[in-house]
Amino acid sequence: MNDIQQASVAAFELLLSGDQTTWEIISLSFSVSLSAIAIASPLALILAFFLAFFQFPLRRALIALFNTFMSVPAVVIGLTLYLLLSRSGPLGELKLLFTDKAMIIGQILLSFPLLVAMAHAAFQAADRRAWETAITLGAKPWRAFFTLMFEVRFGLIAAVVAGFGRVIAEIGCSMMVGGNILHATRNIPTAIALETSKGEFAQGIALGIMLLIMSLSLNAGVSLFQGKGELRA
Amino acid sequence: MSDLIDYHGIKISLSGKLILDIDHLAVKAHQCTLVTGQNGSGKTTLFKIMSGLLRPDSIQVDYQGRQMNWKQAKPVLQRDIIYLHQQPYLFDASVADNVAYGLYRRGESKNSVQKKVFQALDWANLSHLAQRHAKHLSGGEKQRVALTRARILAPSLLLLDEPTASMDNEAKQQTAYLLQRLKEEGVCVVISSHESHTVDHLADHHLCIEHGKITALEPVKQSAKVTVLNHVKNTLSHD
Numbered sequence: 277m278n279d280i281q282q283a284s285v286a287a288f289e290l291l292l293s294g295d296q297t298t299w300e301i302i303s304l305s306f307s308v309s310l311s312a313i314a315i316a317s318p319l320a321l322i323l324a325f326f327l328a329f330f331q332f333p334l335r336r337a338l339i340a341l342f343n344t345f346m347s348v349p350a351v352v353i354g355l356t357l358y359l360l361l362s363r364s365g366p367l368g369e370l371k372l373l374f375t376d377k378a379m380i381i382g383q384i385l386l387s388f389p390l391l392v393a394m395a396h397a398a399f400q401a402a403d404r405r406a407w408e409t410a411i412t413l414g415a416k417p418w419r420a421f422f423t424l425m426f427e428v429r430f431g432l433i434a435a436v437v438a439g440f441g442r443v444i445a446e447i448g449c450s451m452m453v454g455g456n457i458l459h460a461t462r463n464i465p466t467a468i469a470l471e472t473s474k475g476e477f478a479q480g481i482a483l484g485i486m487l488l489i490m491s492l493s494l495n496a497g498v499s500l501f502q503g504k505g506e507l508r509a
Numbered sequence: 510m511s512d513l514i515d516y517h518g519i520k521i522s523l524s525g526k527l528i529l530d531i532d533h534l535a536v537k538a539h540q541c542t543l544v545t546g547q548n549g550s551g552k553t554t555l556f557k558i559m560s561g562l563l564r565p566d567s568i569q570v571d572y573q574g575r576q577m578n579w580k581q582a583k584p585v586l587q588r589d590i591i592y593l594h595q596q597p598y599l600f601d602a603s604v605a606d607n608v609a610y611g612l613y614r615r616g617e618s619k620n621s622v623q624k625k626v627f628q629a630l631d632w633a634n635l636s637h638l639a640q641r642h643a644k645h646l647s648g649g650e651k652q653r654v655a656l657t658r659a660r661i662l663a664p665s666l667l668l669l670d671e672p673t674a675s676m677d678n679e680a681k682q683q684t685a686y687l688l689q690r691l692k693e694e695g696v697c698v699v700i701s702s703h704e705s706h707t708v709d710h711l712a713d714h715h716l717c718i719e720h721g722k723i724t725a726l727e728p729v730k731q732s733a734k735v736t737v738l739n740h741v742k743n744t745l746s747h748d
Binding site for chain 2: 403405406408409410411412413414415416419423426427
């Protein structure tokens with residue numbers, strides 16, 4: 277019990293003293309995950325919209341595929357990407373393995389199906405009259421798309437937040453394609469795993485606290501946003 | 510009276526079943542056409558095709574001296590014709606923002622839009638609702654806002670799908686009054702309605718659709734219109 281208390285106190289000291297290594301890990305984690313979500317979201321939202329609003333061959337198969345990929349373990353994505361990016365793999369020449377870029381690619385692959393599936397559900401729940409009304413009032417299709425996105429913004433924000441939540445906390449993919457290299461590819465989950473395995477809990481707890489704060493902030497932000505919407509709606 | 514727009518060979522099938530099969534449909538300029546037909550007869554489908562929202566299997570459109578196939582006609586129809594749903598959709602914004610939506614899409618300046626929105630709301634006697642959130646309005650108010658939002662864009666043709674359905678008498682009266690004013694302004698309107706007493710007096714032509722085919726398209730006799738108008742006046746005075 278004493279060890280936990282001491283580790284917790286040390287964890288707060290690490291955070292409050294601005295320990296360079298700890299904050300570097302936090303910064304890398306957020307930069308990788310935010311980049312992945314920023315790249316994946318636009319494409320995922322557009323695809324989700326097409327899946328919800330237009331009929332085309334293989335549409336149902338695609339929806340089923342994304343729903344299936346939503347639950348693929350991160351380590352499987354990591355393994356696949358590792359095989360592709362490794363020196364003898366088809367993309368080995370790009371020399372991306374064990375870089376933050378590889379981690380971003382892995383997190384894009386991880387978050388994309390979740391983003392598509394959740395955004396698809398949001399667009400499917402949208403009132404089709406919203407699209408038709410925007411078009412009949414003279415909006416170009418791309419503008420009508422933005423109007424529709426605004427109408428279902430709560431569902432879309434929930435999708436993006438869920439996607440971010442999945443990638444910021446995943447360990448399997450980052451460990452395999454990032455390699456957990458200090459000052460280069462070590463992020464919050466891989467650092468927590470490493471420190472815990474070494475029996476040094478202070479940094480692990482400090483990083484865990486950061487994940488918890490991030491999670492609480494995101495949820496509070498979304499609740500506040502939705503609350504404002506409910507008042508207006 | 511010359512034709513505003515002519516549609517030829519409208520055909521559309523859904524799940525292998527022919528929903529609409531219309532050889533020729535002419536909409537007269539500055540006239541009001543009342544479309545009647547049972548539920549499922551194809552009125553809404555016809556309106557969506559006429560406004561460029563739904564792609565038919567085949568169509569030819571004559572408009573402004575041009576003969577167009579669907580690909581050519583679609584952007585023109587979407588630009589010049591406005592379709593109003595039976596229960597109009599208002600965006601998650603204020604009444605003023607809803608009315609302004611189409612003007613902004615045309616690239617008008619903020620000052621010009623604000624001025625036009627103010628005038629349009631005044632025209633519809635809706636100025637007091639300008640800042641009200643659109644989702645808070647009653648069915649009748651929503652319909653009037655939607656009509657105002659359509660009118661402000663000065664469409665060549667306005668397609669109204671059951672504009673007075675599911676409304677109380679007062680809301681019907683107010684909507685019918687706005688429709689009357691639109692007609693007086695020379696706006697070409699096509700209305701589908703079961704509420705014949707509410708909108709019959711506006712109609713210059715009566716179009717009947719059954720099982721996706723036009724079974725009658727004829728001018729409404731002036732005497733019949735006067736009879737209906739008197740009936741409406743009597744009904745309203747008793748209310």
